Amino acid sequence: MREFELIEQLRRKLPASKPGVTLGIGDDAALLRAPSGTPLAVCTDTLNEGVHFLPDHPPAELGHKSLAVNLSDLAAMGASPRWALLNLTLPAADESWLEAFAAGFLSLAERYGLALVGGDTTRGPRSITVTLMGEVPEDQALRRDGAAAGDLIVVSGTPGLARLALQERRAGRPVSAAAYDALHCPPARLELGLALRGWASACIDLSDGLLPDLSHLARASGLGAKLALDALPVASDFSTLEAQTRWELQLQGGDDYELCFTLTPERRGELPELSQRLRVPLTVIGEMTDAPGICLLDAAQNEFLPSGGWSHFAEGES
Amino acid sequence: MREFELIEQLRRKLPASKPGVTLGIGDDAALLRAPSGTPLAVCTDTLNEGVHFLPDHPPAELGHKSLAVNLSDLAAMGASPRWALLNLTLPAADESWLEAFAAGFLSLAERYGLALVGGDTTRGPRSITVTLMGEVPEDQALRRDGAAAGDLIVVSGTPGLARLALQERRAGRPVSAAAYDALHCPPARLELGLALRGWASACIDLSDGLLPDLSHLARASGLGAKLALDALPVASDFSTLEAQTRWELQLQGGDDYELCFTLTPERRGELPELSQRLRVPLTVIGEMTDAPGICLLDAAQNEFLPSGGWSHFAEGES
Numbered sequence: 001m002r003e004f005e006l007i008e009q010l011r012r013k014l015p016a017s018k019p020g021v022t023l024g025i026g027d028d029a030a031l032l033r034a035p036s037g038t039p040l041a042v043c044t045d046t047l048n049e050g051v052h053f054l055p056d057h058p059p060a061e062l063g064h065k066s067l068a069v070n071l072s073d074l075a076a077m078g079a080s081p082r083w084a085l086l087n088l089t090l091p092a093a094d095e096s097w098l099e100a101f102a103a104g105f106l107s108l109a110e111r112y113g114l115a116l117v118g119g120d121t122t123r124g125p126r127s128i129t130v131t132l133m134g135e136v137p138e139d140q141a142l143r144r145d146g147a148a149a150g151d152l153i154v155v156s157g158t159p160g161l162a163r164l165a166l167q168e169r170r171a172g173r174p175v176s177a178a179a180y181d182a183l184h185c186p187p188a189r190l191e192l193g194l195a196l197r198g199w200a201s202a203c204i205d206l207s208d209g210l211l212p213d214l215s216h217l218a219r220a221s222g223l224g225a226k227l228a229l230d231a232l233p234v235a236s237d238f239s240t241l242e243a244q245t246r247w248e249l250q251l252q253g254g255d256d257y258e259l260c261f262t263l264t265p266e267r268r269g270e271l272p273e274l275s276q277r278l279r280v281p282l283t284v285i286g287e288m289t290d291a292p293g294i295c296l297l298d299a300a301q302n303e304f305l306p307s308g309g310w311s312h313f314a315e316g317e318s
Numbered sequence: 319m320r321e322f323e324l325i326e327q328l329r330r331k332l333p334a335s336k337p338g339v340t341l342g343i344g345d346d347a348a349l350l351r352a353p354s355g356t357p358l359a360v361c362t363d364t365l366n367e368g369v370h371f372l373p374d375h376p377p378a379e380l381g382h383k384s385l386a387v388n389l390s391d392l393a394a395m396g397a398s399p400r401w402a403l404l405n406l407t408l409p410a411a412d413e414s415w416l417e418a419f420a421a422g423f424l425s426l427a428e429r430y431g432l433a434l435v436g437g438d439t440t441r442g443p444r445s446i447t448v449t450l451m452g453e454v455p456e457d458q459a460l461r462r463d464g465a466a467a468g469d470l471i472v473v474s475g476t477p478g479l480a481r482l483a484l485q486e487r488r489a490g491r492p493v494s495a496a497a498y499d500a501l502h503c504p505p506a507r508l509e510l511g512l513a514l515r516g517w518a519s520a521c522i523d524l525s526d527g528l529l530p531d532l533s534h535l536a537r538a539s540g541l542g543a544k545l546a547l548d549a550l551p552v553a554s555d556f557s558t559l560e561a562q563t564r565w566e567l568q569l570q571g572g573d574d575y576e577l578c579f580t581l582t583p584e585r586r587g588e589l590p591e592l593s594q595r596l597r598v599p600l601t602v603i604g605e606m607t608d609a610p611g612i613c614l615l616d617a618a619q620n621e622f623l624p625s626g627g628w629s630h631f632a633e634g635e636s
Contacts, residue, residue, distance in 0.1 A: 022357050022456060023459070023461065026462075026538070027395065027461055027462050027463075027538075028361060028391040028392075028394035028462070028521075028522060028523055029359040029360055029361035029391050029392060029394075029395045029397060029450075029452070030359070030360045030361070031357040031358070031359055031395070031454070031456065031459055032357060032358040032359075032360060033357055033358075034352035034357075034358050036354030036355060037354060039340050039349040039350060039351055039352075040349070040350040040351075040352050040358075041347040041348070041349055041350075042347055042348045042350060042401070042403065042435065042436060042451070043346060043347035043348070043436060044403045044405055044436060044437060044438055044447075044449060045405075045438050046405045046407060046438045046440045046442075046447065047440075048407055048440055048441070048442030048443075049442075050442070051440060051441050051442050052440070073346040073347050074347055076346035076347075077345065077346050077347045077349070079347060083360070085360065085362045085449060087362055087363075087364045087405075087447050089364060089366055089445065117360065118360060118361060118362060119362060120362055120363050120364045120447075122364045122365075122366055122369060122370070123369050124366035124367075124368070124369050124443065124445060125366075125442065125443040125445075127364075127407065127442060127443075127445055129362075129364065129405050129438075131362060131403060131449045132347075133360070134347070136349070138340060138349065141341070141349055144344075144345050144346070145345075203346075204346060205346055220345075
């Protein structure tokens with residue numbers, strides 16, 4: 001594959017100029033004009049074939065997903081996306097695959113006014129690294145360490161749905177459109193992230209799974225948390241599952257790219273309006289506690305210990 | 319491998335705070351304070367095992383190299399490095415490999431005051447993506463498109479040496495220390511890049527090879543070039559080679575990470591002092607021409623056509 005050709009190809013699909021881009025694709029480095037006084041939020045994620053996506057992941061949806069998982073990180077900081085870099089490693093140049101991948105990537109980029117300003121194309125086992133730069137006023141950034149004891153824990157969407165879709169696909173069973181999208185074409189909760197600026201006390205995006213990610217937030221805030229298992233949002237795809245199987249999916253599914261955030265109880269009344277305005281399900285699932293660790297309670301207030309034990313959850317795995 | 323542990327491990331090795339870093343490793347995104355009014359220079363490169371480095375590349379030197387090839391891009395823009403992201407894909411967690419890799423990476427980062435502010439660690443075939451952000455005043459950035467007909471073409475170091483070392487290693491023959499370093503531990507010509515700000519008319523870093531990279535610069539400037547083959551810098555490792563074999567190494571070796579730049583002939587006299595001050599060999603190898611294409615002349619002024627023909631060189635391959 002010719003690196004030059006792919007980059008040229010992408011450049012031709014892009015608008016000629018973008019705000020804040022002095023020099024885009026085509027030199028040794030891009031030159032960007034960051035806004036003065038506003039911090040830059042920077043994040044990056046790598047997706048590898050066979051680990052983060054199946055070899056038959058449709059390329060347009062993979063283009064979307066590789067950008068969405070990074071937009072999710074910016075959303076979790078309350079940042080607006082500005083610029084993207086795309087590093088693509090492919091075993092061979094497959095024009096139709098590339099065309100579809102680029103279409104999925106660029107269409108999501110376009111929706112958020114994101115400019116592709118550089119990257120690299122190399123030969124090797126299929127792997128995608130996306131790096132994003134965005135902006136967020138320093139005093140409004142949604143950090144992990146801002147939660148207080150007594151703050152409510154809220155989650156967007158339906159954690160566990162992506163993992164359910166993966167399990168069903170592996171077993172050769174059909175899934176609902178919602179579950180299919182959760183796995184192949186996850187959301188990018190940017191509007192939600194912006195709405196939470198200066199409103200939520202802490203926020204994290206769900207990539208490892210609700211329980212390990214909430215553990216990160218709790219530890220960063222020097223707190224613990226109490227979760228009500230029967231409050232976890234449920235999709236119709238979950239209806240045939242035993243409670244315990246469903247809880248484990250919801251708690252440790254991973255690959256959700258939903259936001260989990262905390263807010264003072266006084267703001268609970270404003271959640272329904274926010275959820276309706278953004279058309280994003282928002283569910284209160286528990287509260288932050290002074291006691292460290294995450295306590296999981298069923299409807300009868302009995303504590304539930306997930307399989308694999310605590311250390312598995314407490315640390316999180318990649 | 320636990321992603322969390324590796325990132326924590328790297329964080330512990332780093333200075334607690336760095337200028338311009340509001341929030342480093344450990345949240346969904348890093349928060350950085352870019353200097354107001356100065357453009358951000360951003361570049362990224364991926365290195366894959368078996369394609370860009372051999373499986374037995376010593377890990378400390380691979381850590382150095384993966385950063386150096388990116389610093390080379392910033393150097394070619396005349397930018398000062400500020401912040402780095404490291405995406406590391408490994409088949410398994412090998413503590414001693416990681417330790418050595420991190421030492422090589424961080425020691426070069428430290429030398430240039432570069433802060434590691436984020437990244438990602440994933441499982442998969444070994445692959446390294448580094449993304450750098452730096453700064454350069456807009457009117458002093460070294461772009462590829464600034465050369466004028468009659469400008470001299472200058473190259474740093476000894477292009478072809480890294481490729482020679484690779485060939486010799488594959489053949490099981492020993493190489494000089496200089497050739498070994500060129501392959502395993504390439505330079506990062508940052509001081510040279512800074513010195514060329516507002517002085518050179520155009521600049522590019524040599525990654526694909528002298529001829530394809532010079533072609534990029536010439537095309538970006540709407541020009542051609544004339545190269546004197548007997549002016550190309552020679553290393554002692556080249557002494558046993560036939561002229562034609564040597565030229566092909568020097569012209570299309572690749573992986574050099576030297577700078578190739580152009581300057582008005584009036585500045586030729588200042589080159590020796592610059593070379594001496596920076597302790598970097600600088601060699602005038604030709605001049606830019608109005609006629610398009612690259613013309614290669616031997617000592618008798620006969621044109622040399624490299625094997626593989628012109629299109630191979632004119633476009634460059636990755």
